[in-house]
Amino acid sequence: MTKRKAFIIGSPISHSLSPQLHGFWLRQYGIDGSYEAFDIKPDYLHKVIKKLANDGYVGGNITIPHKEKAMMICDEIDEIAQNIGAINTLSFREGRIFGSNTDGFGFLENVKENVSRETFSVNQGRAMVLGAGGAARAIIYSLKSAGYEVTLCNRTQENAEKLAAEFDCGVTSWDSRNNLITYNMLVNTTSLGMLHNDPLNIDLSTLPQSAIVCDIVYNPLETELLVQAKMRGLQIIDGLGMLLYQAIPGFELWFGKRPEVTSELREHMIRCLNMKLFHQS
Numbered sequence: 001m002t003k004r005k006a007f008i009i010g011s012p013i014s015h016s017l018s019p020q021l022h023g024f025w026l027r028q029y030g031i032d033g034s035y036e037a038f039d040i041k042p043d044y045l046h047k048v049i050k051k052l053a054n055d056g057y058v059g060g061n062i063t064i065p066h067k068e069k070a071m072m073i074c075d076e077i078d079e080i081a082q083n084i085g086a087i088n089t090l091s092f093r094e095g096r097i098f099g100s101n102t103d104g105f106g107f108l109e110n111v112k113e114n115v116s117r118e119t120f121s122v123n124q125g126r127a128m129v130l131g132a133g134g135a136a137r138a139i140i141y142s143l144k145s146a147g148y149e150v151t152l153c154n155r156t157q158e159n160a161e162k163l164a165a166e167f168d169c170g171v172t173s174w175d176s177r178n179n180l181i182t183y184n185m186l187v188n189t190t191s192l193g194m195l196h197n198d199p200l201n202i203d204l205s206t207l208p209q210s211a212i213v214c215d216i217v218y219n220p221l222e223t224e225l226l227v228q229a230k231m232r233g234l235q236i237i238d239g240l241g242m243l244l245y246q247a248i249p250g251f252e253l254w255f256g257k258r259p260e261v262t263s264e265l266r267e268h269m270i271r272c273l274n275m276k277l278f279h280q281s
């Protein structure tokens, strides 16, 4: 069989951990394949995707800032990606370009794998989602499809209201973000708490003891939000897990093997993350 080649396109791309992630699985399963990162500016996006398809690549990931624009080049987009309004995965088959979105799957799968069943109580699930940018869309979609009632809280309330109308969610003001008594999940989808950014200024003291606190930031892995949640004894979900789980469907599509998220993989990725942090600081 010929070597299978996949890619990730974004701009900037040097911070991405996806090459290390797919590289680990390719080595682990002894697959003759590659996964390369390309830094491509928006003006060249469609040209480059077409070229990669013509050059025999099997597909790849699309990341910031291209997740919406890349939809326009697809011949077919699956229902989930259409609902989310963005794609993160492409596959090239029989001369056609297929787009899908695995971010919501990655978010939910990571939560399900890492909290107890009782905690993941979708029947009375009430989630507060902080942020209303691109990253929030897939998470809101996945929480809604798992049966959660979702309330959005964003600095610019107008942005939260637009998303809330699209996904049928409630909205609360940014100033009331400390009022968490009625929620059993809190998710940060903003970039607050990321290295070199402001911290997320929130007080978790009203959050019930059974609540799960998730952060999509993985740089650093333990954000101030998660440290605060841990101190209160709440279950926490860090952003690295979402990255690992969202990659499963893509790897399977391109390389023909459903990969597993193991503690070995996680440890490897934490080492890679620490190396990147070391070079950035």
Ligand code: ATR
Pocket: 064, 130, 131, 132, 133, 134, 135, 136, 154, 155, 156, 157, 159, 189, 190, 191, 192, 198
């Ligand atoms: P993306 O669209 O890629 O998710 P983004 O444009 O950086 O990323 O914005 C993500 C979210 O972080 C937005 O909801 C943004 O709030 P606004 O809609 O008010 O812009 C939120 N965000 C970014 N910086 C923030 C800050 N300093 N305080 C509060 N929220 C912030």
